[in-house]
Amino acid sequence: xxxxxxxxxxxxxxxxxxxxxxxxxxxxxxxxxxxxxxxxxxxxxxxxxxxxxxxxxxxxxxxxxxxxxxxxxxxxxxxxxxxxxxxxxxxxxxxxxxxxxxxxxxxxxxxxxxxxxxxxxxxxxxxxxxxxxxxxxxxxxxxxxxxxxxxxxxxxxxxxxxxxxxxxxxxxxxxxxxxxxxxxxxxxxxxxxxxxxxxxxxxxxxxxxxxxxxxxxxxxxxxxxxxxxxxxxxxxxxxxxxxxxxxxxxxxxxxxxxxxxxxxxxxxxxxxxxxxxxxxxxxxxxxxxxxxxxxxxxxx
Numbered sequence: 001x002x003x004x005x006x007x008x009x010x011x012x013x014x015x016x017x018x019x020x021x022x023x024x025x026x027x028x029x030x031x032x033x034x035x036x037x038x039x040x041x042x043x044x045x046x047x048x049x050x051x052x053x054x055x056x057x058x059x060x061x062x063x064x065x066x067x068x069x070x071x072x073x074x075x076x077x078x079x080x081x082x083x084x085x086x087x088x089x090x091x092x093x094x095x096x097x098x099x100x101x102x103x104x105x106x107x108x109x110x111x112x113x114x115x116x117x118x119x120x121x122x123x124x125x126x127x128x129x130x131x132x133x134x135x136x137x138x139x140x141x142x143x144x145x146x147x148x149x150x151x152x153x154x155x156x157x158x159x160x161x162x163x164x165x166x167x168x169x170x171x172x173x174x175x176x177x178x179x180x181x182x183x184x185x186x187x188x189x190x191x192x193x194x195x196x197x198x199x200x201x202x203x204x205x206x207x208x209x210x211x212x213x214x215x216x217x218x219x220x221x222x223x224x225x226x227x228x229x230x231x232x233x234x235x236x237x238x239x240x241x242x243x244x245x246x247x248x249x250x251x252x253x254x255x256x257x258x259x260x261x262x263x264x265x266x267x268x269x270x271x272x273x274x275x276x277x278x279x280x281x282x283x284x285x286x287x288x289x290x291x292x293x294x295x296x297x298x299x300x
Contacts, residue, residue: 109196110208111241113144117290120154120249124283134182134279135159142191150191154216158182160223180259180277181223187233189216208241220257231257245292248284255279 120140126133135158142152160181195211214235219228237251259277 109147109241111244111247111289112294113147113150113193113289116144116294118142118144118150118152118247119288119290120152120285121288122249122283122285124156124253124281126279127282128278128280129163130165131163132179132181133161133163134281135161136182136281136283138283138285140189140285142189147196148193150193152189152191153186154189155184155186157184178261179223180261182255182279183221183223185218185220185231185255187216187218187231189214189233191237193239210239210241212237212239214251214253220255222257222259224259224261229257229259231255239287244294245289247287247289249287250284251282253281253283255281 118141120138120142122138124136124138136156138154138156140152140154142150144150158181162179191212191214193210193212196208197210198206198208201207214233214237217230217232220231221228233253233255235251235253237249240248240250242248255278257277257279259275260273261275262273
């Protein structure tokens with residue numbers, strides 16, 4: 001007799017694939033297709049072996065003979081082959097369905113930004129002024145029109161501290177440089193995120209990030225007068241997607257504004273009493289996303 005065809009229990013149980021993660025479902029579905037290929041290869045084996053078997057009444061070896069009722073044996077073999085092919089066809093259809101669920105053109109993004117609000121809270125400090133260090137407590141609210149573009153408002157409250165360099169200059173040389181300390185400010189800010197990527201963290205998981213550019217305009221108040229001074233900012237940052245409702249951003253910003261001094265120097269470009277100030281801030285912000293959950297649509 002021919003080799004018995006594989007049973008349904010010998011293959012991967014595709015009904016359990018829905019409980020796996022997408023990557024595991026894809027691997028299990030691939031294994032299922034391999035099993036189906038084996039079934040298709042061995043499905044024709046019974047018919048081929050039956051053709052090679054001797055007819056009724058012919059001795060296969062000394063003392064042995066084929067069954068005396070060949071018609072009944074062939075019918076049983078044919079029924080078994082038909083049942084095997086039916087199972088193979090059903091499993092192929094089920095495997096194709098599971099692959100359609102598991103295989104996507106784009107992997108699901110962990111954090112969807114489109115049409116969501118982001119409340120940002122954080123802090124920053126200046127890194128370029130050798131005389132004064134500014135510390136900023138910041139808050140912002142952004143609306144993300146798409147996953148790439150967002151528009152929002154930010155506000156900051158500043159605290160300033162003279163550096164050791166400034167104290168040394170005053171004590172050793174008797175020079176008292178004019179200082180401009182930031183007090184508070186606000187910006188209308190736009191963010192554009194053209195970059196999106198992911199990386200593995202020591203084999204523990206995959207972290208998704210996006211890189212964005214910053215541009216904005218607003219006003220700042222300093223210790224040199226009570227009037228508001230027009231200001232602008234440019235910068236860049238990186239956002240780490242921690243949870244579906246929480247993110248962590250790190251950025252570098254150049255805050256640009258004009259300030260009035262009593263003395264003239266090279267920075268005033270020949271206009272006494274006016275200078276263009278650059279305060280380069282680097283900081284961290286926590287992003288809280290509203291609503292906290294979103295419905296994801298898989299692109300095809």
